[in-house]
Amino acid sequence: METAKIRVDRAKALEIAEFYRAQIIDDPKRPYDLFQAVTPDNVQVKGYRTKSPDSFTIVFAGGEKAQLEAQIFVKDANRIAVYDPGHFSDTGEQMGSDEVGVGDFFGPMVVTASYFVPGQLKFLVEVGVRDSKKLTDARMWEMGPVLCSHFKHCTVAVSAAKLSDYVDRGLSNHWVLAKLHDLAQRKLKEKYQIPDDVTVFVDQFEAGSLYRKHAGDSMIDNPIIFQTKGESHYPSV
Structure with a gap:
């Protein structure tokens, strides 16, 4: 539409x-x-x-x-x-962030934030970007470098050992995730001077009120919208 x-x-x-x-x-x-x-x-x-x-x-x-x-x-x-957003809910200028490694006992927890503009939609369609759960590992390894070279992005991570340390201190995985999402978004915005009125879409893992509480005063000034299965709704996610 x-x-x-x-x-x-x-x-x-x-x-x-x-x-x-x-x-x-x-x-x-x-x-x-x-x-x-x-x-x-x-x-x-x-x-x-x-x-x-x-x-x-x-x-x-x-x-x-x-x-x-x-x-x-x-x-x-x-x-x-x-x-024309196609199957996406919004393909306007936007930032988005999503995580991987949640629930992986041995691996790090990783969050990437990316910046998308409408002119990049055709490229995404041609490459075949969709929910990673619907892609093979081999295909994701092929697509990764291509996407990194075409889209402005920022990736942050916390090691399994550091995550365990946070948990031992009484902090939840959601606290860590909120901090990582916020950090990736801020670094992306600062690096590419993205305006304050560009909407940020977050793959929702907790209520927005809790996310804001966990992220704290460091949250960027941009409007933030939370969406479960965000990768199916917004190309930046």
Whole structure:
């Protein structure tokens, strides 16, 4: 389904919400959701907050009508990001992070964060990227270097011995995971100067509230969305 995305300031975001007579969402469990609405032509419109109080993202999903709906509010077509996400839920500019090695007694726990832009979707499809559980080990070994050379990314890890030490100190695996995800995201953002309003998708392993508690004050300012089986929904994951 074709999707269009625009970035607007607070005044314009509230104007769009009022246009659709959408109720502003004020739910601590959904800190980045601003509003949602459906047009008579069945275009889904969703507004998202960012960490910046004057920067908002509005997403229009609904086939060919999505861009037309976005143009009601932004006349300059160059300011509208249009893409077909295919089986992904979102293929706009994004960061994502996922882990491997959880439950592996002898190996390290590893988290990689990556940066994705819409123009890279065709390459991902051609390479055959999908859930690693659906790929053979041999195929993953082949794809790894190719993906690393094409995508901005950052990988962090903790050894099995260090992980055991954390557990002995009364810290959970989820505490370690949250710290690793946050560290990988911060290093990626700092290295490539990624803006604060780029959404981060995390393969969910615990409730968002617990993740934020475990990550602590070091969390990046970008909006973060948690999704189970995130690799099936977002190309950056």
